[in-house]
Amino acid sequence: MNRFNFPDLGIGIGLRTVHYAHILDTQPDVDWFEALSENYLDTGGRPRYVLETIAERYPIVLHGVSMSIGGTDPIDFDYLRKLKELARGVNARWISDHLCWTGVSGRNVHDLLPMPYNEESLRHTAARVRVISDFLETPLVVENPSSYVEFATSTMTEWDFLAALAAESDCGLLLDVNNIYVSSFNHGFDPKTYVDAIPADRVVQVHLAGHANHGTHIIDTHDNVVIDEVWQLYGRACARTGDVSTLMEWDANIPDFETVHAEARKAEAFRGSGESGVGGRRRKGSGESGVGGRRKSSSKSLRHPTPDTRPPQDAEAVHV
Amino acid sequence: MSDAYREVSRESGVVATTLISDPRPPTPDPLALAPLQEWMQSVVTHPGDVYEAAEAGAIGVDTVVLPSKTLQPIQRVGIYHSMYMLRMIEALEADYEALAYAMGEHAFGHLVREYVQRFPSRSYTLNRLGDHLPEFIAASDLKRKTFLADLARLELAMTHVFEEAEAAPMPPDAIASVPPDRIEALRFTPIPAIRLLTFACNADEVFQAWREERVVEPRRGKTWLAVHRRDYGVYRMPLSQEAFTFLGSLISGETIGSAITKFARRFRRMPRQQELFGWFRDWSEAGLFAAIAITEQER
Incomplete structure (x- = not known):
């Protein structure tokens, strides 16, 4: 168990538009879902309705791509206010975003842009994470990103930076073992060293995904199955953290729901207890509180880095 | 530790006390976090290729980024x-599928390159990225820009309606409960x-044909759509046009009586009872109205 007492939700799936109908119609035996926050802000249409409906049956975690934790623009409190409202509305178990920046001078590049890892950026980022956590009234959970450049001004490794950030800002960690593998290939470090150095008691969640290997570099595409090396890293992480909420991301060339679910469930082989769903769907109504501690009562309610933004096929316009 | 100290110490190892006593204002460190992010954004979003982007940057790529075993910094x-x-x-292709099809991949890509220079994303969501595309097209020198702008307005309206x-809606028979003298x-x-929406061409017809994988050529002539x-x-x-005008009056908050008056002025006739019914x-069946009310002023 992590130091925040965020529960092990079991093995979850990233909630994607193409699976809405399947989930609503069949109510699959999935432990939990992770929703991309930005897809459900500023919309009163079908996405929000679907999320709220699913949240009545499954635990939900909100995962963002636009918080710009490491950015040098002012913190966007309008965004945070809406995020907080959404989290309360769907009883989100926690809120996560990436160790990155997404734009400056009022612009958003909609990418998870890399940070230099040095004292200046550590102090800057830790201060922002503290402010964000205070505002959201819950410890922010920060994910390690994939990256394709290393800065000349970096003076520490990413894992040392992340550990120091977690200690200074008292945040949780979302350990993306695929991202560790991708960055280790791109930057030439041993991914096992990274996994071994992470403060295990701060790991709230793990991400799994596929990627595209171009020979000279790897791109974090989320468009494929998880490779064996990443599964081994996952097992290594689980050995340190114990059973931890685990999430399969599949954001491009998305297959049918059962294929994604089957890939996610491979994680069971690496989990110590062999059981999933602790605190998840099978224990729905166990009294655990989400972000803000409010349980919803109403009955109705990039690929990284690109969240799906489009109306689903089953809600397309019809000529009348 | 000041930015000035870090800049100098990195290059020359000059001790901090030397600089702290220097009366000159500190020189901003171009590799500090804020200027580094400005630099990287300017390179990443540059409309040219990465070499042109690097040329235009305030700092050399090799100064900022380390090589890997397989790739140079610029790569x-x-x-x-x-x-x-x-x-x-x-993102824009997802919001403007029919427009992208009508323009073709190359032309649409070129349009987006120019558009995001003029209207880069300033929102935390990509859903707002395309909000200015119709006006951008209308102000462009594109061939068929009237048709393309109409098609873009249609698709933007669909996106906005989807997210509203x-x-x-009020019950379909809600009006029937109103006394005739209060209608x-x-x-x-x-x-x-x-x-x-009002179009200068048959944008909706072209859109529907695209949906059905048929071809309908754009042609001029006003059309109206909800x-x-x-x-x-x-x-x-x-x-x-008559229904559009009447519905527009109601949606803008006018009473039925006022909408009828406006209609009569516009079309030089009263709306026929069968039309209104x-x-x-x-x-009502389409659920366009959420509520009806008779205001005190009208009583």
């Missing part, structure tokens, strides 16, 4: 640079998820 930055424009094209706040004093509250949402699905309702039947 590594190039990954972000190429992904940026692909992401912009992908939900409101339950003209009725005001309607429209559902938020409705947009009325885009609305019902049960979380987006619908398009072609309207006559047909319109209200269709609009």
Whole structure:
């Protein structure tokens, strides 16, 4: 168990538009879902309705791509206010975003842009994470990103930076073992060293995904199955953290729901207890509180880095 | 530790005390976090290729980024640079599928490159990226820009309607409960998820043909359309000019009596009873109104 007492939700799936109908119609035996926050802000249409409906049956975690934790623009409190409202509305178990920046001078590049890892950026980022956590009234959970450049001004490794950030800002960690593998290939470090150095008691969640290997570099595409090396890293992480909420991301060339679910469930082989769903769907109504501690009562309610933004096929316009 | 100290110490090892006592204002460190992010954004979003982007940058790529065993610094930055424009094209193509089809892949990509220079994303969501595309097209020198701007306005309206706040429509028979002598004093509250559009060409017909994988050539001639949402699905309702005018009056908050007066002035005739019955039947069934009310002023 992590130091925040965020529960092990079991093995979850990233909630994607193409699976809405399947989930609503069949109510699959999935432990939990992770929703991309930005897809459900500023919309009163079908996405929000679907999320709220699913949240009545499954635990939900909100995962963002636009918080710009490491950015040098002012913190966007309008965004945070809406995020907080959404989290309360769907009883989100926690809120996560990436160790990155997404734009400056009022612009958003909609990418998870890399940070230099040095004292200046550590102090800057830790201060922002503290402010964000205070505002959201819950410890922010920060994910390690994939990256394709290393800065000349970096003076520490990413894992040392992340550990120091977690200690200074008292945040949780979302350990993306695929991202560790991708960055280790791109930057030439041993991914096992990274996994071994992470403060295990701060790991709230793990991400799994596929990627595209171009020979000279790897791109974090989320468009494929998880490779064996990443599964081994996952097992290594689980050995340190114990059973931890685990999430399969599949954001491009998305297959049918059962294929994604089957890939996610491979994680069971690496989990110590062999059981999933602790605190998840099978224990729905166990009294655990989400972000803000409010349980919803109403009955109705990039690929990284690109969240799906489009109306689903089953809600397309019809000529009348 | 000041930025000035760090800049000098990195290059020359000069001790901090030397600089702290220096009366000159500190020189901003171009590799500090804020200028580094400004630099990287300028390179990543540059409309040219990554080499042109690097040339235009205030700092040399090799000064900022380390090489890997397989890639040079500029190649590594190039990954972000190429992904940026692909992401912009992908996002706008998702919102403007018919427009992208009508223009063709190359022309649409070129349009997006120019558009995001003029209207870069300033929102935390990509859903707002395309909000200015119709006006951008209308102000461009594109061939067929009138048709393309109309098609873009149609698709933008569909996106907005898809995202609008939900409101339950009033019961279809709600008007029937109003005493006949109070009908003209009725005001309607429209559902938020409705947009009325006037086109200079047959944009909706072309859009529908694209949906059905048929070809209909654009042609000039005014057309009128309501885009609305019902049960979380987006619908398009072609309207006559008369129906469009009358519905527009109601949606803008006028009473039925006022809408009739305006209609008579505009078309130099009163709306026929059969017309009105047909319109209200269709609009009520489509769930265009959330509520009706008779205001005190009208009593």
